Amino acid sequence: MTCDMICFLFTSLMSIKYRPASHFELGQLTSNVNTQLCIELTDSRYVSEYIEKIQNLMIGLHLSFDGDNLIPHKDTLDIVKLPQVENVQDACEWFAPKMVPYSERIGLIAANDRFIVLNTNHIVGDGGTFVKLIKDIQNPSLHNLILNGQYTRPIFPIPVEDEFSEQIQNLDLNFHKLNNLAPLTQSFSKLEKNDPTKWAKSIFFRTNVNKFKCWDSNLKKCHKMTDYLWTSLLLSMNAFNGKLGPIGCSTCVDLRDISKNGKNCDAHTNIYSVIIARAPVSRGMTIGELGNYIRSDFMNRKLHHEPLFILHHGGEILHYDDNRPGSYADLSQLAPFEIKDPIKDVWASVHVKDGPLSFLSLLGQAVVNNETNLNVFGGRLQYRESKFVEKDAIKIMKSIDYFLQNVELDRFVGDVFDELKNFQNSL
Numbered sequence: 001m002t003c004d005m006i007c008f009l010f011t012s013l014m015s016i017k018y019r020p021a022s023h024f025e026l027g028q029l030t031s032n033v034n035t036q037l038c039i040e041l042t043d044s045r046y047v048s049e050y051i052e053k054i055q056n057l058m059i060g061l062h063l064s065f066d067g068d069n070l071i072p073h074k075d076t077l078d079i080v081k082l083p084q085v086e087n088v089q090d091a092c093e094w095f096a097p098k099m100v101p102y103s104e105r106i107g108l109i110a111a112n113d114r115f116i117v118l119n120t121n122h123i124v125g126d127g128g129t130f131v132k133l134i135k136d137i138q139n140p141s142l143h144n145l146i147l148n149g150q151y152t153r154p155i156f157p158i159p160v161e162d163e164f165s166e167q168i169q170n171l172d173l174n175f176h177k178l179n180n181l182a183p184l185t186q187s188f189s190k191l192e193k194n195d196p197t198k199w200a201k202s203i204f205f206r207t208n209v210n211k212f213k214c215w216d217s218n219l220k221k222c223h224k225m226t227d228y229l230w231t232s233l234l235l236s237m238n239a240f241n242g243k244l245g246p247i248g249c250s251t252c253v254d255l256r257d258i259s260k261n262g263k264n265c266d267a268h269t270n271i272y273s274v275i276i277a278r279a280p281v282s283r284g285m286t287i288g289e290l291g292n293y294i295r296s297d298f299m300n301r302k303l304h305h306e307p308l309f310i311l312h313h314g315g316e317i318l319h320y321d322d323n324r325p326g327s328y329a330d331l332s333q334l335a336p337f338e339i340k341d342p343i344k345d346v347w348a349s350v351h352v353k354d355g356p357l358s359f360l361s362l363l364g365q366a367v368v369n370n371e372t373n374l375n376v377f378g379g380r381l382q383y384r385e386s387k388f389v390e391k392d393a394i395k396i397m398k399s400i401d402y403f404l405q406n407v408e409l410d411r412f413v414g415d416v417f418d419e420l421k422n423f424q425n426s427l
Contacts, residue, residue, distance in 0.1 A: 018066070022161050024270075028121060028122045028123050029065055031352070032353065034352075035126070035127075036095060036096050036117060037117070038092045038118075038348075039134070039345075041344060047116060050137060051116055053136075060120040061077075061108070062153075064103055065103065072156070079110065079111050082112040089349075096119065126254075126272050127348060127363075127365075131337060157267055157270060200361075200382050201385055204379060209375045224291065229331055231287050231294070232404055233331060233360070236396045245281065249328070251275050252273075253274060255272055273308065273311050275301045279294045287409050334365045337365065337367045340371055348380075398423075399424050402423055
């Protein structure tokens with residue numbers, strides 16, 4: 001059944017009053033994992049128009065959750081008044097903790113005369129959803145279809161477990177043997193105390209991508225950007241810990257490209273999993289060799305369907321835990337937000353409790369405007385107060401940005417490790 005058929009089916013079954021939340025959805029609904037997307041506009045006269053476009057496209061603005069079921073609504077909640085803020089980041093941070101109870105809605109909008117902020121539960125707002133939304137609200141053809149009544153918004157999202165149910169059912173559940181493919185790499189903090197009343201904190205940096213060492217001035221694009229993000233994040237953690245040791249990175253993987261409904265299906269609002277790539281590390285390796293090692297392990301795990309194996313466990317990855325030392329972090333790298341006038345800027349963020357699986361989570365996102373030659377990378381580093389104080393998290397964040405701007409792939413890991421330690425100590 002295609003995505004269009006599913007949308008038609010949902011529309012024709014208006015008598016349906018609810019849909020039980022899937023196991024994967026319940027995990028994110030009950031733990032209050034919310035995502036935000038802010039749009040800055042060049043002129044206040046566009047605000048109402050773009051709010052309406054978002055309302056027409058975002059499923060979560062029309063759903064509530066009663067503790068077990070997703071319940072559809074024809075209307076949306078009133079727009080929350082956003083105070084005057086300086087930038088898209090401040091708008092997201094202001095709105096993130098102000099989500100209404102899910103019994104009212106799992107999606108909400110705040111706005112002022114310059115910014116529009118979307119706040120949703122993660123099940124209706126993953127990174128791919130936000131990238132597609134920015135594309136769709138700038139698509140005049142889609143807007144005309146909506147105005148002419150020729151577009152049908154899905155009532156419910158398609159649960160990721162349903163999308164891949166056949167593949168998950170046929171998995172080799174002895175997948176844990178892949179843990180032996182590389183020396184272990186991760187370290188969890190399950191022995192540390194978490195404060196369930198607190199939320200994880202975040203800081204960010206933004207840099208023009210033409211300042212990065214991975215920037216190809218001829219092709220006007222970054223080369224091996226993910227490899228740079230892996231190595232910059234993990235070696236910055238090693239430098240902070242003062243010890244060069246094994247590393248690992250839980251990397252988010254968008255599954256739209258391999259879904260049976262295709263990457264443009266509007267009912268896919270939370271269709272991702274992770275791959276936990278691992279690598280040993282030594283002073284004599286080059287940065288390029290370390291990046292290749294991580295990528296090789298990543299691709300091998302992808303070949304063995306690790307993302308689906310993790311979905312089989314409901315997204316739970318604590319079964320990977322063990323006591324071997326190392327540095328472990330999360331990485332989510334979004335596709336670029338491609339914008340044009342009247343959209344001036346975009347930012348995405350995540351709001352979670354002070355108990356994420358890893359110590360640090362880096363959300364990478366770029367904003368590109370080909371009309372103005374804007375191409376800026378943003379790194380949003382989320383950290384646990386139970387592990388880091390803000391000044392230490394800032395050291396790691398600045399270390400990542402420093403690495404991206406200064407480190408070549410042919411540099412030796414040991415030299416870069418020492419350089420990052422010295423850089424962090426100078427802050």
